[in-house]
Amino acid sequence: MSFIDDISGIMNYSVRKRDAISNNISNQATPNYKAQVVKWNDAMHKNGDDLKVTNKGHIPLQQSNDSFTIETDNETQVRSDGNNVDQNKEIVEMMKNNQLFSTSLNALNNYYEAMGAARGK
Numbered sequence: 001m002s003f004i005d006d007i008s009g010i011m012n013y014s015v016r017k018r019d020a021i022s023n024n025i026s027n028q029a030t031p032n033y034k035a036q037v038v039k040w041n042d043a044m045h046k047n048g049d050d051l052k053v054t055n056k057g058h059i060p061l062q063q064s065n066d067s068f069t070i071e072t073d074n075e076t077q078v079r080s081d082g083n084n085v086d087q088n089k090e091i092v093e094m095m096k097n098n099q100l101f102s103t104s105l106n107a108l109n110n111y112y113e114a115m116g117a118a119r120g121k
Contacts, residue, residue, distance in 0.1 A: 003111060004108070004111070007104050007107055007108050007111075009067060010100065010104045011101060011104045011105070011108075012068075013038065013040070013067075013068045014097055014100050014101040014104065015101075016038050016068060016070065017038040017093070017097045018094070018097055018098075018101075020036040020037065020038050020070055021090050021093050021094045021097065023036055024036060024085045024090050025085070025087065025090050025091075025094075027083075027085060028083065028085040028087050028090075029083070030083060031081045031082050031083060032081070032082035032083065033082075033083045033084075033085065034072045034073065034083075034084055035072070035073035035076055035084050035085045035086075035090075036070050036071070036072060036073065037070070037071055037072075037073045038068050038069070038070050038071075039068060039069055039071055040067060040068050076089065
């Protein structure tokens, strides 16, 4: 995989996470709504055959743009109305996610700047 593919995967994850957080915040007063969380798939357990390396010193890495899933949050306590959205938790997650996206975008911009400088532009 290339650097661009890696950054693209992170940005896609961030967009999906933003959508899930937005849904959670929008539905915080909806009875019986269960919060959504976006999780990375564990590539080590997903398909072990694809993780073969040619040297024991190599670090196996297999990640694609679909290396995450959207699941129901089973860790947050359910309120009396059946809803389990914790607004404070969602706001913190949104701030962390915004930072992740911003850092990814900066890395992408720096990459293209360096490529332009290498070509003399």
